[in-house]
Amino acid sequence: MSNLAIATQDLVRTYRTRKSAGNPSGAPVVALDGVTLDIPPGEFFGLLGPNGAGKTTFIKVLVTLLLPTSGSARVAGFDVVGQAQQVRERISMVSGGEHSGYGLLTVREQLWMFSQFYGMPTQTALARIDELLRVVGLYEERNRRVSALSSGMRQKMNMVRGLLPDPEILFLDEPTVGLDVEAARDVRAYIKEWIHATPGRTILLTTHYMHEAEELCDRVAIIHKGRIVACDTPAALRRRTAGGTYFVLTTEPLDGTAWVSQVPGVQRADARASDGRTELRLQLADDGVIAGVVKALADRERRIFSLQKIEPSLEDVFVQIVGRRLEEADEGGRA
Numbered sequence: 255m256s257n258l259a260i261a262t263q264d265l266v267r268t269y270r271t272r273k274s275a276g277n278p279s280g281a282p283v284v285a286l287d288g289v290t291l292d293i294p295p296g297e298f299f300g301l302l303g304p305n306g307a308g309k310t311t312f313i314k315v316l317v318t319l320l321l322p323t324s325g326s327a328r329v330a331g332f333d334v335v336g337q338a339q340q341v342r343e344r345i346s347m348v349s350g351g352e353h354s355g356y357g358l359l360t361v362r363e364q365l366w367m368f369s370q371f372y373g374m375p376t377q378t379a380l381a382r383i384d385e386l387l388r389v390v391g392l393y394e395e396r397n398r399r400v401s402a403l404s405s406g407m408r409q410k411m412n413m414v415r416g417l418l419p420d421p422e423i424l425f426l427d428e429p430t431v432g433l434d435v436e437a438a439r440d441v442r443a444y445i446k447e448w449i450h451a452t453p454g455r456t457i458l459l460t461t462h463y464m465h466e467a468e469e470l471c472d473r474v475a476i477i478h479k480g481r482i483v484a485c486d487t488p489a490a491l492r493r494r495t496a497g498g499t500y501f502v503l504t505t506e507p508l509d510g511t512a513w514v515s516q517v518p519g520v521q522r523a524d525a526r527a528s529d530g531r532t533e534l535r536l537q538l539a540d541d542g543v544i545a546g547v548v549k550a551l552a553d554r555e556r557r558i559f560s561l562q563k564i565e566p567s568l569e570d571v572f573v574q575i576v577g578r579r580l581e582e583a584d585e586g587g588r589a
């Protein structure tokens with residue numbers, strides 16, 4: 255056995271479906287197609303993929319809401335099928351765009367009610383609710399009705415609800431989906447704060463936002479059509495992208511660029527002329543090589559208009575692996 259927070263082996267989950275326009279054969283949909291993942295305790299792990307990739311299905315199997323079709327999954331060392339109760343005692347889940355709750359209750363009443371589901375003593379629960387409300391910046395709203403909250407406030411309340419039982423493992427299924435930029439930033443800041451304040455806790459977050467995975471996660475798995483197609487730290491995933499880092503230099507028109515390739519350390523130089531300028535795209539052995547290129551241009555008395563270093567993003571990694579941009583990659587069906 256292992257002491258992993260989450261461990262899955264060849265996890266498969268299919269859905270039976272009816273015949274429909276989108277699925278004329280009525281064949282089962284394979285939402286998870288053999289997922290094997292190990293997540294150690296304390297890790298902030300991201301599952302990144304387009305709509306329909308299988309993210310929610312993965313989380314639902316891990317939180318014991320769905321049974322696997324085949325393969326196995328352990329959470330906090332317990333089997334999600336045979337030891338579901340032990341799993342449930344150690345986790346919680348928050349989903350984005352969640353509309354759980356009773357609009358007539360106040361924020362504090364609503365959270366107190368959840369604390370009762372978790373079996374917390376009232377005094378402990380209320381103290382903890384107030385503490386968490388302060389952390390998310392929702393304390394001033396504690397006596398407002400849930401129905402009067404904005405979607406950002408509501409999601410912060412959901413986060414408090416998810417953190418009330420102080421879970422060993424927290425599952426966040428697209429926690430910022432549908433929030434405006436500022437509210438999403440607040441929610442992310444809060445998540446970071448929580449994991450720093452409670453070391454050893456594990457988070458599995460799903461998202462289809464590249465920047466969110468990059469900002470938050472220690473490691474990221476890219477999921478595509480129910481399969482993990484890459485898994486590494488954001489930095490390592492970026493390094494893996496063909497071309498890696500490159501420079502873009504715009505200069506006065508150049509006639510011919512063969513000489514650029516002669517500069518020691520230049521691995522590749524592509525030139526494009528436009529608007530009376532030349533745009534050079536350079537792949538270099540290391541950043542220092544750029545000095546040689548700049549000097550070579552000066553020797554030819556060509557002015558430099560701009561110089562930019564381009565680091566590949568997780569988006570580039572996704573495009574390279576999957577062959578499409580993330581926004582275009584939605585994988586059909588109901589997402």
Ligand SMILES: Nc1ncnc2c1ncn2[C@@H]1O[C@H](COP(=O)(O)OP(=O)(O)O)[C@@H](O)[C@H]1O
Nearest residue numbers: 269283285305306307308309310311587588589
């Ligand atoms: N209840 C369901 N019945 C049939 N198909 C489903 C059901 N839920 C999800 N699916 C399908 O399973 C695949 C994965 O969906 P999901 O796990 O929700 O992906 P994601 O969360 O990444 O958007 C999609 O093709 C989706 O259409």
Ligand SMILES: [Mg+2]
Nearest residue numbers: 309310311589
């Ligand atoms: Mg989903």
